[in-house]
Amino acid sequence: MTSPDIIRIFDTTLRDGEQSPGCSMSPQQKVVMARALDALGVDIIETGFPASSESDRDATRLIAREVRRPTLAVLSRCLPADIEASARALEGAARPRLHVFLSTSPLHREHKLRMGKDEVLESIARNVAHARRLIDDVEFSAEDGTRTEEDFLAESIAIAIANGATTINVPDTLGYTTPDEIRGLFQRLIADIPGARDVVFSAHCHNDLGLAVANSLAAIEGGARQVECTVNGIGERAGNCAVEELAMALKVRNAYYALDTRIDTRRLVPTSQLLTRLIGMPVQRNKAIVGDNAFAHESGIHQHGMLRHRGTYEIMNPADVGWPDSKMVLGRHSGRAAVGHRLRALGYTLEDGQMDQVFEAFKALCEQQRVVDDDDLERLMNGGVPSQGFRLASMTVSDRGQRASAQIELSDPDGRTITESALGDGPVDALFAALAAATGVDLSLESYQVHSVGIGRDARGEANLSVRHEDAAGTSVAFKGTGTSRDIIEASALAWLDVANRLLRRRAETSPGAQRTAAHA
Structure with a gap:
């Protein structure tokens, strides 16, 4: 025995x-x-x-x-x-x-x-x-x-x-x-x-x-x-x-x-x-131990407790199971304590009046996107509103015959219009090829998932993408994007652009000569 x-x-x-x-x-x-x-x-x-x-x-x-x-x-x-x-x-x-x-x-x-x-x-x-x-x-x-x-x-x-x-x-x-x-x-x-x-x-x-x-x-x-x-x-x-x-x-x-x-x-x-x-079978985000949300906290009450003592809302150390650390996810349920803590980690010290302004801008941004990352916070500190990057103006996708086709129209960060079309093995493949041609960003997807949000007539489609990109310094960086629309193909385009814009912002910040315009403490 x-x-x-x-x-x-x-x-x-x-x-x-x-x-x-x-x-x-x-x-x-x-x-x-x-x-x-x-x-x-x-x-x-x-x-x-x-x-x-x-x-x-x-x-x-x-x-x-x-x-x-x-x-x-x-x-x-x-x-x-x-x-x-x-x-x-x-x-x-x-x-x-x-x-x-x-x-x-x-x-x-x-x-x-x-x-x-x-x-x-x-x-x-x-x-x-x-x-x-x-x-x-x-x-x-x-x-x-x-x-x-x-x-x-x-x-x-x-x-x-x-x-x-x-x-x-x-x-x-x-x-x-x-x-x-x-x-x-x-x-x-x-x-x-x-x-x-x-x-x-x-x-x-x-x-x-x-x-x-x-x-x-x-x-x-x-x-x-x-x-x-x-x-x-x-x-x-x-x-x-x-x-x-x-x-x-x-x-x-x-x-x-x-x-x-x-x-x-x-x-x-x-x-x-x-x-x-x-x-190719992902685990659900709330899966115990190994799910993405297993050590993630977005609620302001929970984040405040975690900042005081990890044991308030965790019974395990994430490092003990292979996660690098707990995740303080900044979203519309987050409070001032979590936002302030993350800003201090990024090197910013704010007076109460400044924090009020930044937190108000943070809440407004949360109405546009589910998760606010460090790049978004940097944008808030540098100008109050993150750059919109590339935006989808229109799209037409057709899946007839042996090859699907997609034609898209984007507004670039300077307000100019860009039109591109592409063929693909399916509508999503064609769409992503057209977006890559329009933006000059070629994304190698780690995962692509679509699901329904809500029920009945109010239901919307949500697309989630994740990619891993190696920057100029050779560091492997993960990027995730989300898009929501009543049309799942449009949601996929929005998710793709969300990732592409995040990658481009990161690329601009890490390029030689890039300077922060915000004052650090």
């Missing part, structure tokens, strides 16, 4: 996570992710389901060559051919594990397996024993375990242990159970099954009711010492227990749980962001 004060992290991002729609990875991408999981400190990496595809077999072989510290597991049905294919894929692995599973619930026995109880038990005994003859480390999963009759579940587990299983997984395959139920289930299974205290019990919880992390923590309270997780909580349907949430729950509430993981929590955010880039 593992040390009683350490929870093993079994990461199934590359297997269960990758099975979810839109999350497929090539073998090479899996190798990149496996390296990151190794650096993160997970104990076991489940690399795939070798019997299901050549891609999974290739990925397992490639990972086995490069990743040597963690255990490498592969999933296999209780079928001799699957088990043998899995064992071959693991050849050369430093620490191989065969993970065999069979459904045990009455619904699965009747409709999926078409097997009776005795047949299920016989299959478990035969196939676990076969797996153990090939590889010493064998995990058995009773699929749909939390919806299985408890006496039959216990019998199935006892058979698996007797035939050589070293880890027993009781999955909440459908995300159906509750914390009290799963805590009690693990307590009874571990107390009553012969040999249970000589193996590691594992929890694999899905998030269909939003309880995956809560159920995993409850299973730990019941005696589980391995938890099966994914980065960003990806996985079948609503996903799995999110490794970042579980690891930080145990870290922050260590006085309560008296348990920890081997996760290097400082790598949680970089690992999350790597997965997002690999599969």
Whole structure:
């Protein structure tokens, strides 16, 4: 068994996570992710389901060559051919594990397996024993375990242990159970099954009711010492227990749980962001730990508290999970304290009367845009109103035939009119090409998202863009822009111009000979 004060992290991002729609990875991408999981400190990496595809077999072989510290597991049905294919894929692995599973619930026995109880038990005994003859480390999963009759579940587990299983997984395959139920289930299974205290019990919880992390923590309270997780909580349907949430729950509430993981929590955010880039599936902004808003504060009341003491509105240090710092987002909910604090950080000291004027201009600017950044504050200090930069006068976008076309008319910062047109693979591609030609700014997008704001007739489309640009000094700078309109294509144009104008202002300020006109303290 593992040390009683350490929870093993079994990461199934590359297997269960990758099975979810839109999350497929090539073998090479899996190798990149496996390296990151190794650096993160997970104990076991489940690399795939070798019997299901050549891609999974290739990925397992490639990972086995490069990743040597963690255990490498592969999933296999209780079928001799699957088990043998899995064992071959693991050849050369430093620490191989065969993970065999069979459904045990009455619904699965009747409709999926078409097997009776005795047949299920016989299959478990035969196939676990076969797996153990090939590889010493064998995990058995009773699929749909939390919806299985408890006496039959216990019998199935006892058979698996007797035939050589070293880890027993009781999955909440459908995300159906509750914390009290799963805590009690693990307590009874571990107390009553012969040999249970000589193996590691594992929890694999899905998030269909939003309880995956809560159920995993409850299973730990019941005696589980391995938890099966994914980065960003990806996985079948609503996903799995999110490794970042579980690891930080145990870290922050260590006085309560008296348990920890081997996760290097400082790598949680970089690992999350790597997965997002690999599969193109962003996490929601308010996602715990790794979402953009996880350590962001815009409310004036919260910002005031944060300026007095971080602990007023944060229970974690952002650096502990990989964020550089908390974010004091300046927007229409922000108060004078946050604006004044940011101005002082930029080198400005203001008297009360001056602060009144700047704060009034700040509030007016917040009616035009959602977020006010440092460049905007500099503009307020230098002249009261940020430069409008390029502005959209009109646009026409057509998507007929094989190529889309866009024609746009802009007003430049000096009030002159610029007209450009371009072709593209779609309306947005053509639009962005025309904007690039008109402004002379070529943006390489990191992300582009559109969604609805509001409902019914009042609904508007909002577009969000982010780019990373290397300035003249070689510093990589992130730029984000937002555009809102009743027309989503127009919203996309406004977001693109928002980013372009911010980049151009930055370029002007950092160019040789650029001088500030505002007096610094």
